Amino acid sequence: MTDLTRLTAADLAGRLTSRDVSSVEATQAHLDRIAAVEPALHSFLYVNGDEALATARDVDSRRAAGEKLHALAGVPIAIKDIVVTKGMPTTAGSKILEGWIPPYDATITTRIRAAGLPILGKTNMDEFAMGSSTEHSAFGNTHNPWDLDRIPGGSGGGSAAAVAAYEAPLAIGTDTGGSIRQPAAVTGTVGVKPTYGGVSRYGLIALASSLDQAGPVTRTVLDSALLHELIGGHDPRDSTSIDEPLPGLVAAARQGRSGDLTGMRVGVISELTGEGYQPGVRARFTESLEVLRGAGAEIVEVSCPHFTYALGAYYLILPSEASSNLAKFDGMRFGLRVEPSEGKVTAESVMGATRGAGFGDEVKRRIILGTYALSAGYYDAYYGSAQKVRTLIQRDFAAAFAQTDVLVSPTTPTTAFKLGEKLDDPLAMYLNDVATIPANLAGIPGLSVPNGLSDDGLPVGFQVLAPAKADDRLYRVGAALEALLEAQWGGPILAKAPELEVAR
């Protein structure tokens, strides 16, 4: 019998629809896999077994009764712990929210439930999505399934590792500066950051509101398109939600799988290659460009001169917005409350003690940095300048997209590094996001698709960027590259990953 956890979401959906397998069988298979590999991986902060099986039973009986269901009904999914889920603990990886059970669902969660996808659980992440390795989680590290001594990326390391290790066929991530795409790259999975406003932010625990965007984490480009179409589209509960239909994403992915990109103009961003990129990452990137050229794409080089300043602008804008968003963790209405050990117990002193005890190092660093950047006397030099750089980066993109249909780069400068390697050097950690950050600053969509292994045997990601609201182009190019590379490899990249030891 087929191992149901190894199927793509699209294939599993097909077998569920034809009633070849039941959702209970598929959900149980994933829960068994979670039980077997979680001791080694720690992708999940909470496993939602009973409710997931109840959803699966309900879907099975509705399907048996002939009800018309969503294409993904019965396909299990994992959700990053920054998305609120009614009745399920939601911590955002922080001690300050430990044990908090939200009284409402995010719009993403509502749509997932309405479509009948059993929710397997909540995945580990860097605290409040601040980090590139998941090491800033208050609840322990997640390990990369390719090498358990290495990071799974971050902040969505739990979602990426869960999908890579067949604990879930689908997962939700959020991407503020690369937190979907960078983990995808270092775990050999697919991740998509939609256009800003393309997926509702209602019920995401906000990090930086002008940058945050939720999106799919999967093993194939088509699966991402299926999930993106489920969670995307207008939501009246999010004032920044785009009030237009999504472009045809699944259709674009299916078209891309033909491997024909005739007439597609692909721009290589010169600032996001070369120096600072690991030789194996560069080699795979160059080879992938040849694959795209072979598929009929026209490859041109473009310059985005202000990208050099993107990292600086990002690490001013993000902390500034975060310092404001995280002010709600004051020990009054939800989460942790700590009273000061000395002095008067007032709302102010409780807030200071609660945040001192409840926030981890990286969160403290960024809130203080943001408060500093916004404070009197520094605002113009820091936050004001960063907002101007944002304009310059948007202009760079506009000029580049005037000559191209999509832009491409390696997703990350290196493959997965060792756990602990960059933990004491915040700036070195920040540099992991150098290629992913510009898309967030400009609000444009981006995708990472695996494009081979580096010299160290670890997976490498290929990033595709498109103009705002042209997310379909990501899927067409991503699916084409995926199909052509898989034909070369003789199967998906994850077939090359070592089998995990299974606890029984």
Place this chain on the structure above:
Amino acid sequence: MSTLSRDEVARVAALARIDLTPAELDRLAGELRVIVDAVASVSTVATADVPATSHPLPLMNVFRADIPEPSLPVAEVLAGAPAAMEGKFLVPQILEED
């Protein structure tokens, strides 16, 4: 631009309502100095003629029909609070004066 001193970090941490131990303050001050020096490069290209962008896509005000909708059940909201009494959040003394 000025560099970030330990005293300045202490002042800003107090503004942000985050209690820090002296050891934390030492470490954070050193780390933040490196980060601030690195990000300060933005001011070299942010000249007066460049407009600021606060948001990736143009923002418009959004209205909805003025129809009442049910709020979250009070009991469910208070269930997540550190302390509650008589259907309200129970909070510490707000004003310092006696």
